[in-house]
Structures are given as structure tokens and as C-alpha cells.
Amino acid sequence: MKKHISSLIFLFLCFSVLGQTSKDDFYKTIPLAQNINSVSGKPFVLSSKTKIYSPKNNAGLKQIAVFLSEYIEIANGIKLQITNSPVKENAIVLENNFKDKNSEAYNFTANQNQVVINGATSAGTFYGVQLLRKVLLENETKSQIELSAVEITDYPRFAYRGMHLDVARHFASVEFVKKYIDLLALHNINTFHWHLTDDQGWRVEIKKYPKLTQIGAFRNETQVGKQVGVYDGKPHGGFYTQEQIKEVVAYAQKRFITTIPEIDLPGHMVAALSSYPELGCVGEGYEVYKKWGVSDDVLCLGNEKTFTFLEGVFTELIPLFPAKYFHIGGDECPKKRWEKCPKCQTKIAELGLRKDSKHSAEEKLQSYCMSRIEKFLNAKGKQVIGWDEILEGGIAPNATIMSWRSTQAGIEAVKQGHKAIMTPSSHVYFDYYQSTDAASEPLAIGGFTNLERVYSFEPIPNGLTEDERKLVIGAQANVWREYIESDAQTEYMVLPRLAALSEVVWTNADKKNYGNFLNRLSDFLKIYDKLKYNYAKHILEVSPEYKVDTENGQLILSLKTTSKSPIYYTLDGSEPTLQSKKYSESIIINSAVTVKAAVISENYKSKIFTKKFEFNKATAKPIVLENEPVDRYRFNGGKTLVDGRTGTTAFSTGDWIALYKDDFEATIDLKSLQQIKEVSMNTFTSQNDWIFGPKQFQVLISNDGINFTPVYSEDLKIAEKDDGPKITNLKAVFAEQEAKYVKIKAPIFEKIPEWHYSAGQPTFLFVDEITIN
Ligand SMILES: [Zn+2]
Numbered sequence: 001m002k003k004h005i006s007s008l009i010f011l012f013l014c015f016s017v018l019g020q021t022s023k024d025d026f027y028k029t030i031p032l033a034q035n036i037n038s039v040s041g042k043p044f045v046l047s048s049k050t051k052i053y054s055p056k057n058n059a060g061l062k063q064i065a066v067f068l069s070e071y072i073e074i075a076n077g078i079k080l081q082i083t084n085s086p087v088k089e090n091a092i093v094l095e096n097n098f099k100d101k102n103s104e105a106y107n108f109t110a111n112q113n114q115v116v117i118n119g120a121t122s123a124g125t126f127y128g129v130q131l132l133r134k135v136l137l138e139n140e141t142k143s144q145i146e147l148s149a150v151e152i153t154d155y156p157r158f159a160y161r162g163m164h165l166d167v168a169r170h171f172a173s174v175e176f177v178k179k180y181i182d183l184l185a186l187h188n189i190n191t192f193h194w195h196l197t198d199d200q201g202w203r204v205e206i207k208k209y210p211k212l213t214q215i216g217a218f219r220n221e222t223q224v225g226k227q228v229g230v231y232d233g234k235p236h237g238g239f240y241t242q243e244q245i246k247e248v249v250a251y252a253q254k255r256f257i258t259t260i261p262e263i264d265l266p267g268h269m270v271a272a273l274s275s276y277p278e279l280g281c282v283g284e285g286y287e288v289y290k291k292w293g294v295s296d297d298v299l300c301l302g303n304e305k306t307f308t309f310l311e312g313v314f315t316e317l318i319p320l321f322p323a324k325y326f327h328i329g330g331d332e333c334p335k336k337r338w339e340k341c342p343k344c345q346t347k348i349a350e351l352g353l354r355k356d357s358k359h360s361a362e363e364k365l366q367s368y369c370m371s372r373i374e375k376f377l378n379a380k381g382k383q384v385i386g387w388d389e390i391l392e393g394g395i396a397p398n399a400t401i402m403s404w405r406s407t408q409a410g411i412e413a414v415k416q417g418h419k420a421i422m423t424p425s426s427h428v429y430f431d432y433y434q435s436t437d438a439a440s441e442p443l444a445i446g447g448f449t450n451l452e453r454v455y456s457f458e459p460i461p462n463g464l465t466e467d468e469r470k471l472v473i474g475a476q477a478n479v480w481r482e483y484i485e486s487d488a489q490t491e492y493m494v495l496p497r498l499a500a501l502s503e504v505v506w507t508n509a510d511k512k513n514y515g516n517f518l519n520r521l522s523d524f525l526k527i528y529d530k531l532k533y534n535y536a537k538h539i540l541e542v543s544p545e546y547k548v549d550t551e552n553g554q555l556i557l558s559l560k561t562t563s564k565s566p567i568y569y570t571l572d573g574s575e576p577t578l579q580s581k582k583y584s585e586s587i588i589i590n591s592a593v594t595v596k597a598a599v600i601s602e603n604y605k606s607k608i609f610t611k612k613f614e615f616n617k618a619t620a621k622p623i624v625l626e627n628e629p630v631d632r633y634r635f636n637g638g639k640t641l642v643d644g645r646t647g648t649t650a651f652s653t654g655d656w657i658a659l660y661k662d663d664f665e666a667t668i669d670l671k672s673l674q675q676i677k678e679v680s681m682n683t684f685t686s687q688n689d690w691i692f693g694p695k696q697f698q699v700l701i702s703n704d705g706i707n708f709t710p711v712y713s714e715d716l717k718i719a720e721k722d723d724g725p726k727i728t729n730l731k732a733v734f735a736e737q738e739a740k741y742v743k744i745k746a747p748i749f750e751k752i753p754e755w756h757y758s759a760g761q762p763t764f765l766f767v768d769e770i771t772i773n
Contacts, residue, residue: 026148029134030499030517030524031188031506033108033154042112043146045090046136048078054094056084060122061094063254068092068129074530075136078143089113094129096122104190104256105155108132110147120155123256127154127188134186137527158459160421160474161505162191162260163498165490166481168198168271169292171217171238176487178251183494183533185255187502192252192259193327193476196240199270199289203239204261208312211275213239219288225443225483226649226686228724231290245320253322260385261321263313264329266299266306266369273297279306281341292445292482293688294332294757301369302343311376318380325400326377330370331387334757335362363393371396385421388413404478407461414464414471421474425449426632427457428477428501430493431484435538437609438650442492443483446689448652451539454500455514477501488534495528495535496521518562542567542597542609547586548639550622553671555589555613555644561599563606569597575608576600589644591615613644617676617772618668618742620644626665630764633658638666640768641681647768649725651684651691659765664694664746668770670739673703677736678773679712681744684766686725687756692718692763694746699732701739708743721755742772 027036054065065082073079080092087093091114098107098118106124108131109116117132119125131154132147139145163184165172172180181192196204202216218237224230240248249259273279273286280286281300289295299306314326338344339362353364367390374384374396385400388409395401400419403410410420425432425447432447459475477497484490499521503512518539528535540563547556559567567583568576573594587595592615599606623638635654636643647655670676683693696715700708712732730746748765752758 027108027131027135027150027152028520029131029138030520031503032511032517032520033131033152034508034511035153037151039111039149039151041149043148044110044112044115045144045146046072046076046092046115047090047144048080049090050080051087051091052080052082052094053087053091054082054084058096061096061125064122064126064129065094067126068094068133071129071133072136075133075139075141076143076145077141091115092117092132094118094125096120096125098124100124100155102155104159105153108150108152108154110150112149115147123190124155126185126256127156128152130185130188134524134527137530138523156188156190156506157508158474158505160191160476161189161502162193162421162423162474162476163189163494163501164193164195164423164476164478166195166198166479167203168195168201170481170485171201171203171236172481172487172490173238174240174244174248176490177248179487180490181248181252181255181257183491183498184252184257186527186531187498188506189498189502190257191474191476192257193262193478194259195262195264195327195480197263197271198268199295200292201237201239201288202271202275204245204317205239205241206313206316207242208316209276209309212272214275216271216275216288219290221290223291226725228291229722242316242320249321258323258325259321260323260325260327261317262327262329263310263317264327264331265310265373266301266366267294267331267333268329269299270295270297272309273299276309279303279309281337281344294334296334296336296757298333298337299369300341300343301338301365302341302345302347307372310373314373314377314380318382324383325385326382327385327402328370328373328377329387330366330390331404332389332757333366335360335366336757338362338365359393365393366390367393367396370399374399400473402476407459410472411461411464414468417471419471419473421476422459422472423476423478424457425478427453428475429480430477430497431480431482433650433653434493434497434536436544436653436655437611438653439648440607440610441650442489444493444650445480445483446650446652446686448650448654449497451497451500452514454497455503455512455517457501457504458509459504475501475505491534492536495533496525496539497536499524522562537606539563540599541606542599544609544611546636546643546645548620548636548643550620550639550642553590553620555620557587557589557595557611559583559587559597559609561606563599565599565601565604567597568600569595571595578602589613589615590620592644611645614646614769614771615644617670617674618642618770621671622669623770624667624669626667627659627662629657630660633764633766641666641770642668643769645769647682647684647727649684649686649727651686651689651766656684656766656768658691659748659767661748661762663748664765664767665743666770667705667741667743668772669705669741670772673738673740674772675736676701676739676742676772678731678733679742679744679770680729680731681746681770682768683728683730683746684725684768685719685723685728687719687721687723689725690752690758690761690764691725691766692749692752693728694730694765694767695749696745696747697730697732698745699734700743700745701737702741702743703739705741708741711737718749718753744770
């Protein structure tokens with residue numbers, strides 16, 4: 001009997017715990033609120049009779065009430081009345097007098113009579129309304145819905161929560177930009193960084209310089225994919241009138257989003273040079289850029305007209321953008337033209353700029369330009385943001401750094417007392433691939449930042465003092481659109497990674513948990529569905545995990561999904577169906593095979609995962625590297641080269657490893673004496689990514705692992721200026737002989753060649769799959 005009672009108590013405890021959790025869960029959306037406490041009492045019942053109250057003479061809250069009414073109409077199909085006479089019962093009350101030092105904080109309470117959303121400012125109220133909107137959208141569409149009694153206090157971790165959009169490489173309509181801003185609001189992002197000008201197009205009307213949009217906003221044609229020198233023959237372009245800019249800025253402002261314009265200078269200016277050639281060092285022969293990459297043609301800083309031009313542009317932009325910050329670029333500016341330009345050299349002499357151990361005179365010339373523009377903007381009440389290159393040659397005195405190449409520049413900036421915004425390409429470049437299966441993704445610029453990597457991003461680096469930490473004002477994801485042409489593809493690249501970013505910048509780090517996030521995300525995806533956004537569905541598909549078991553000479557493939565439906569797979573190349581083998585444990589691979597797998601239920605089938613595994617004498621054999629790959633492209637180290645998977649031109653998804661400044665040398669242990677006559681290895685070259693092949697390919701063999709005999713050696717040429725990205729199979733064929741060990745040596749080219757915009761810098765060497773037959 002005693003036993004019986006304790007079981008009953010146990011059961012009761014279970015139920016109450018479960019009950020508690022589900023009540024809390026109702027309000028757990030994305031980003032996760034800082035404090036959610038369910039309280040006792042009956043729930044609030046939202047129905048068509050509920051009224052929305054916003055106080056008299058408060059235009060900000062009135063606007064939020066209108067938004068809320070629209071949101072509820074979309075989520076629940078009911079139209080609520082808005083009133084400014086106080087209502088005691090059945091009302092959603094909007095206020096903005098919550099006492100909190102964080103101006104975007106809010107308090108959200110629900111009880112039987114009222115839901116009260118009270119912000120420290122209207123911005124806070126807006127975020128409370130977003131929370132309500134999201135939980136309604138995540139639930140079934142019902143004209144009557146219970147909101148459990150709760151008390152929520154929430155606030156953002158960072159004051160700067162940014163999303164960027166490049167409209168220069170591919171133009172985006174006003175309509176789409178507004179839709180994009182809606183997305184930002186849905187994810188509690190408060191800053192829209194609008195990249196308006198670049199080599200490939202100038203997108204904002206400047207009345208003093210009409211040719212910028214008559215000429216600079218259009219290009220004759222565009223490079224096809226990554227095929228250097230191949231063009232599509234189709235004109236592309238577009239620009240925003242000043243009226244349209246005002247319209248977008250106001251649209252964002254209503255949603256508590258600040259729009260920061262970027263005029264990228266003094267590089268990335270070919271569109272402007274095509275319109276006004278006298279602003280360049282060469283002075284003629286410019287054409288709006290049709291390809292991607294970095295142009296040597298930049299603004300001539302020895303010409304005073306350049307500064308008149310820039311000041312003229314900013315003078316017209318200042319009234320259009322109320323933002324405190326203006327972004328003035330400063331990235332990827334080759335100094336080649338300035339080195340040869342008499343005007344620039346005269347300017348360098350006049351300013352007394354001298355090369356020192358850290359910086360060239362030309363780098364200091366760029367720094368002079370950035371500081372001069374900063375001074376101009378400071379005088380008009382604006383602060384400047386620049387990409388991290390503006391640290392080179394001395395940073396402009398009050399500039400905020402946008403740290404993109406890594407977080408290192410951000411660390412340097414805050415150590416010098418500057419503010420920093422973290423946007424490292426390693427974690428928050430949404431133009432990068434989001435799946436390792438790059439072959440089934442739309443063509444992307446490269447890179448790899450999947451959802452989990454975005455989520456893992458911590459904007460505050462280790463080792464900063466308390467004061468330095470405060471100078472990291474936030475983080476931002478960037479959406480460069482060289483390879484993103486359509487609105488739908490933009491949404492695909494942004495979603496759901498934006499959901500992960502949202503939590504990085506909003507939720508305190510100690511409350512973040514990836515598994516928990518994924519659970520909430522599966523509900524959050526219903527919002528994308530309801531609002532008809534095109535999002536990437538990887539988390540509902542098959543996600544692979546690869547292992548190389550060198551001890552047993554086999555490959556191990558594990559398949560995962562966050563979908564609740566099971567995975568089915570085949571090994572004979574046929575399409576998986578409900579009749580195929582159901583996945584339950586890792587698949588062992590010890591011969592060449594093609595695996596196809598999908599998440600399948602009665603009424604759903606995910607995209608099919610396909611992976612081809614090759615098998616040869618090197619596959620899954622022990623391999624030792626003489627030099628470690630560079631961190632960023634280390635992946636599975638040497639095992640990456642014997643994992644049966646051949647890398648594609650998507651070079652950063654884990655199929656390739658890269659050396660930087662070091663030579664490649666690998667030794668493979670075949671485990672027994674084998675007859676061999678052919679050794680091959682792939683290398684990848686892509687000049688825009690600083691990737692050049694090896695300068696030599698050598699093969700040596702040995703029976704004891706100590707004494708090696710060379711059997712093959714070939715000298716290789718460095719890539720030429722017009723070579724596109726490509727994979728080369730380096731192959732050694734020799735008279736058949738016996739060997740237990742095979743060594744491959746492939747020394748790196750020390751320097752990027754003279755014709756390149758980064759001439760003299762070290763190169764990367766990418767290598768993949770070694771085959772021995
Ligand atoms: Zn010049």
C-alpha cells in the first residue's frame with residue numbers, strides 16, 4: 001500500500017511538472033525572453049470582443065495598437081477594436097512607462113482580465129507586442145485563444161542588433177526591402193544596414209550628381225556564376241529616388257528599426273567612376289563592373305574634386321537618414337593606382353605621409369581620407385562606422401569598427417577605445433553555404449555558416465576588460481548578394497539563420513541552448529509558413545555526420561534530423577521510399593557506394609540526401625600530416641583526405657582542408673605491402689579567395705616508413721589572371737611497385753602573384769581526396 005501511495009505522489013509530481021512546463025512553453029518563442037514566470041490564476045481569453053487600449057495623445061503606442069490589431073487579424077482571423085478609453089476587462093493594454101534602464105525593455109503580464117504590455121519606451125512595448133504576435137502565430141488559427149497567466153520581463157542583451165542587405169550587386173525593389181524590414185522586426189532586429197553603392201551599381205539618387213543613377217545604376221551584363229569572363233548579356237540595374245529612400249526609412253522607423261546607409265569608399269567605387277571618370281586616378285575607361293571581386297580602380301585621393309564629390313553625396317543623404325551612424329566602408333581598397341598616380345603621390349608628399357614599419361604611405365593616405373570624411377560627418381552630427389580595414393594606417397578618431405574578417409579587429413578597436421560591432425564572416429555571413437551538401441544548394445559565394453554555427457556565435461570575445469566589453473555594442477549578419485539574385489533566394493539564405501542571430505543578439509548567453517532553440521524553431525517555422533516566407537528547411541531534412549575509422553579501414557555515416565518523422569535510406573542508388581530500410585544506427589561503409597536518404601512520413605518527404613563514397617587503397621587508412629591545416633579549414637584534419645568524399649568547388653564545407661604559409665606533406669600507411677602504380681590528389685584554386693595550388697606535386701614510397709624513394713615529381717604553374725575557380729586532379733603514374741607507405745609533398749606558393757590585388761600576401765593551398773591504386 002505504501003508503495004502504491006508513493007507512486008501516486010510521483011505521478012502527481014510528474015503531471016504538475018509537465019503542466020508547469022507547458023504553461024511556460026506557450027510564451028517561449030524566438031528570441032527567448034529573459035524571464036518568463038507563470039503565475040497562478042485563470043488564463044486571459046482572447047476573442048473578437050477583446051479590445052486593444054492605447055492611451056490618448058500617444059502616437060507611438062497608437063501605431064503599435066494598429067500593428068497589433070493587424071497581427072491578430074492575420075494570426076487569428078479576428079479584427080479587434082482599438083480604443084483610448086480605459087477598459088478594465090477583456091483588454092490588451094499598451095503602455096510605455098515601465099521603469100528600466102534598458103530603453104528597449106518591457107514587462108508583459110497576462111491575467112484573467114487583461115494583458116498589459118508595458119515598455120520602458122515605445123520600442124519596448126513594440127517588442128512585447130512582437131512576442132504576443134509570435135505566440136499567436138505559432139498556435140493554431142482560432143478566433144478564441146487562451147493566454148495563460150504570466151509575468152514576463154524582457155530586454156535585449158545588445159543595443160545594436162543589425163542586419164545588412166547588399167542591393168548594389170543585385171538590385172532589390174522597394175517592395176522587397178519593406179518585406180525584409182518586416183522580417184527584421186519579427187526577429188527583434190533594430191538596425192538595417194543598407195549597402196547602397198558598390199562597383200556593380202550605384203543605387204541612390206543624388207541630385208547634384210545625376211549621372212550616378214543615369215549611368216552608375218546600370219550594368220550591361222553580369223558574370224555567369226563563377227565563370228570568369230562569361231557574361232549573360234542581360235542589362236541589370238535600378239536605383240531608389242530620394243522619395244523612395246524616405247519612404248523606406250519611415251517604414252523601418254515605425255517598426256523601431258534604424259536605417260544606416262553605406263556609401264563604400266574609397267574603393268568599391270567603379271559605378272561612380274563610370275559616371276564621373278575624372279574622380280579616378282586613370283581618369284577614363286571605366287565601366288560599371290560586370291564581374292565580382294575587387295577592382296584596382298578606386299577614387300583618386302590626390303584630386304580635391306573627389307572630396308567635393310563625397311561631401312556633395314553626404315550632404316544630400318544626411319536629411320534622408322536620421323540615423324546617428326553613417327557607414328563609410330573602407331574595405332578592400334587596393335593601393336595600386338595611388339602608387340602610380342602623380343596626383344596621389346603629390347598629396348602624400350604634401351601631407352608628409354611616410355611609410356613606417358606597420359603601414360605604407362598609401363595606407364596612410366586612405367586613413368587621411370576616412371578621417372577627413374569622418375570630420376565632415378561629425379560636424380553634421382553623424383558618427384561613422386567603417387569595415388575593419390580602416391584600422392590599417394591609423395583609425396579615424398571617433399569611428400566605430402565593423403569587424404568582418406574575424407573578431408580580432410573588433411578586439412583591437414575596443415582596446416584602442418573605439419566601439420565595435422561584430423560581423424565575422426566565420427559566423428554571420430548569410431551569403432555563405434548553410435549546408436555541407438553544397439551541390440544541392442543554390443550557388444553561393446563560398447564559406448560555410450550553418451544554423452548551429454550562427455547560434456554558437458558569442459559577440460564578446462574572451463579576455464576583454466569590463467570597460468572593453470561595453471564597447472562591443474552588438475552584432476550583425478551580412479547578406480552580400482553577388483550570387484543572390486532573387487527575393488526568394490534572399491529569404492532562403494536569411495531564414496532560419498536570422499532566428500539564430502536574433503537569439504545571439506537578444507537573449508543573454510547563459511539562457512541560450514541550441515537543442516532548446518531547435519525545439520522552439522520547429523514551432524517558429526509555422527510563422528514563416530503563415531507569412532509565406534521562403535526559408536531553408538535543412539533542420540527538417542537529413543543531416544549527415546561522417547567518421548573515418550582508420551583502425552578498421554571503414555567509413556561511418558550517421559544520419560540525423562530534427563523532424564519527428566523517421567529517415568529511410570537506400571544503398572543501391574534508388575530513391576528512398578516508405579518501403580526502404582528505416583534508419584536506426586550508423587551505416588558502415590567499406591566499398592564504393594551511393595547513399596540516398598530522406599525523412600519520410602505518409603504525407604511528407606524531405607529533400608533527398610545523396611552522398612557518393614569512393615573507395616581505394618588510401619580510403620580510411622591512417623594518415624599523418626607534417627603541417628597542421630589552418631584553423632578555419634582544418635575540419636577533420638588529414639582524415640578529410642581519405643574519407644571517400646570528393647570535394648566540390650564549395651571549398652569550405654568540410655570536404656577540403658587548407659594550408660596557409662605551410663607546405664603540404666602527408667604520409668599514408670597502407671598497413672601492408674601493396675602493389676601500387678598511381679597516386680592522385682585534388683587541389684582547388686580560386687584567386688578571388690587567395691587560393692592558389694601547390695608549386696610542385698611529389699610522390700615518394702617506402703616499405704619501412706623511414707627510407708622513402710621518390711617515384712614522381714612535377715612542377716606546377718601558379719594560376720593566371722583570367723583563370724576561374726577550378727579543381728585540378730594532380731596525378732602521378734609510375735611503374736608498378738610494392739610499398740607500405742606513400743608520402744605526398746606539395747609545397748605552397750609563398751606569395752600571391754604581382755597581377756593580383758593582394759600581391760605579395762601569403763596564399764592558401766587547398767587539398768582533398770587522395771587516391772592510391
Ligand atoms: Zn590618384
